[in-house]
Structures are given as C-alpha cells and as structure tokens.
Amino acid sequence: MPQRFQITRAAELESLSVFRQFISDCCASHNVPHDTVFDLKLAVDEACTNVIEHGYKGMDPGSIILSFRITPDRILVQITDFGHIFEPAEAPKPDVEAALEDRELGGLGLYLIYQTMDNIDYQSSEDGNTLTFTKYIK
C-alpha cells in the first residue's frame, strides 16, 4: 500500500524551506537514499520556484499543493497550483554549453528537473496545473 503525504502552502519563497523539510521528513521515515532525497529536493525546489515566480505573476499568490507518494520502488511527486498555465514544451532551452559569462541568469529549472527525475507529466486546465514526476529508487 503506497503511503501518501501532502502539504499545502502559499506560493511564496518562504515556503520553499518548508517543502524541503517536508521531503526530508517523508524520505527519512522510508530510508530513501541520500542522493535520491537530494534530487527530489532540487526538482521540487526548481518546480515550485517556477510557480512562485511565473505561475502567480501579477496576482496575490494562491496555493501550492505538494503531495508525495512512496512505494517500494518509486516516489511519485505531484505539485499542483492554480496560477497561469505553464507550457513546459514552450520554455526556452538553456544553453548549458555556453561559457558561464555568456549564460543568461535562471532558466535551468526545467532542465534540472529533466536531469534528475525519471518520468515527467504536466497537466493543465482551469481547475489547476499539476506537474507530476517520478523518481525510481535504486
């Protein structure tokens, strides 16, 4: 039986540390390897930062719901928000080959999520936007 955990906070930068702690707590009770925990925190941090900086741009921020499901072989993370619709496929691709001084600030969030997570799924509608990613436990 998978175990499910959930936390909801306002879409503001102060919530990121709460989300990181939440991931640590969930993983600690299931002996998830440290490098997997690190990847999960990184991916959640990047995804939530995108929501905070772009999803709720121009409005008093709403909620971010972070839910976490752990099975013996994988961890499923869902991040739901109710802000503007984000199109991952339309996000500019970062130039990770360019010299540091030539790179634009930011823009690595999605790239880092792709690098660290196994499956990624994004569903969007007026009822909410949900980014789901899966990390297999090795």
Added chain:
Amino acid sequence: MFKRLRVKAEPAKTNSDFGEISISQLIGDVSLPVTIKALNSLPENPKLRLYRALIPIQVLAEFDINPRTWKNPDKLPQVRLDAEHGSDKVKITAWYGADPQNEFFYLELADNQYNGIDLNFLIANNPLSEKYRTDYDDEGKETLFGTVRRNLVEEQRAMQAGLAPGQIREGLRCSNIVFNHIETFLTMMAHHAFFLEPLTYVSAWIFEKRGFAYSKGHQLMDTIHKEFQPGGELHKALDGSTPFRQPDQWQTVRGRAWAIHDGILQVLDRKWDDLKMIKQVGRQAGVNTFPDAKY
C-alpha cells in the same frame, strides 16, 4: 535524459455547445462536463429531479420539509427552484413558515467563463434564531452583507451575539453536508472542481477546513495571520478605537473577521477583496492559515 515527458496528453474536455442538452450528450462521453445552462434546458421534471440532489435531506428534515415534494406537513411549498431555460445559473431557496422572505437556505451555482462552476452564494441560517438587521442600514437601504453600507448598531449586537460579519442569524452549521452534496452533484455532471470568492475571513477559514485551496489570496491569509500576532501591525491596530477593534480580537477567527470587516487591513495598505478559492472534487487541500484557531 528522461524516460517519458507527457504534456497535456489528455486535454481538458470542454462542452463546446453551451446550448440545450441532448440525449446524444447524455449517452455520449461521460467525462464531458455538463453546464448549468444545458441542465436548465431540460423539461421541468427531469430538471427538478437532478437539482433536488443539491439541498441536503438533513437540512430539510430539520424544518419538517418533505425532501421529495419540498412541502411542509400543511402541504405548503417551502422550497423554490430558479433554473430558467437559457440561464446559466441555478438558485435554490428554502424558507420557514408561510413567508418566502423568511429564507434559511440559499444556494446559487453558475457556469463560469472557463467552463467550470462558481458557487456564487451559500447561506444557511437558523430561522428560529434572533434576526439582526445587519442587511439594511438605518435608512432602510440594503448593505449587501455590509460591503457597501453598514448598520453599526446591529453589527455590534450581532458581534456580541457570536455572529460573523455578513450573518443576519446564527448559522445552521451544515456547510460540510452541503459541500458533500455539491461535490456529488458536480461529479454527476463530470466537473472536476468548483470555485468561490470568500466574502469574509470567517468564510475563508471555514472553506479551508472544507478542503479548499486558494487560487488567489493564500499569501494575504498568511500575512493576516502573521500581522495579528503580538507585535504585528494588525495586532497594534486593535486599539479599541471602534467596537470592532478590541485588543483581544486577534485570538479568534470571528474577532479577526470583524476587525477586517471594519477595515483594519488598511494599516497594511490592503483590502479584503480578490480572494478566490477552489475545491477540487474529492481532494482535501489541507490549507490551514490559522493553526490552532479558536472560532
């Protein structure tokens, strides 16, 4: 890089025709949302059968109203359905006694521009409890829940009697049941969520308990909680300058709500407006912006 990226693989289904409902729609894709406007195009009896599910049996039973006929033991009608052909709204009103003005239950749902459903109004109060005329000012003009005008004398009486801003009588405490009915109804109609704008701080707090999240205004609610703590700007503004700004009001949901109704958010250069909440069907968001709150 990643094994699978699926973006909007299942695009949101929308009802392309906001007109009349057809048998082909009903026997077709059951995941296609049905609009209120489409339901309102049904003949009266099937429409009544469907909308009857929106008003909880427990609420009607409390006042001896037959849930099937919507009449009292004297065979007098006690519930009215407004769901006119061509309208995108449905209103259900129940009253106690012979006077339809003596409403104790009022529910209004409407299609919104995004193919979703808005809960415009939900009022459920005890018709046997004392009435406070906070809905009219001393010149007899409507206050619209105290949003455009205020009746300060009646509001003070209501506050002392334990009511929240916007209430004219004590509540029926049935929001949990009503929301369950709304969700069941919306699931039948294949909707995923519904939206509302909380009129007061008390409403927002109750909707949090009922599983709503914020699509706008979560940060404002956090700010309100923070600033009502000792040392915060709202705490300092509870200076006794009006009956609605007494020093101990920061401790309760109702106390904060009356101070906000009295305009205390001005000290933060904010107003109580533009909050929007969403309830995803079958999901509890778990928002709690006032931990360990006392009502």
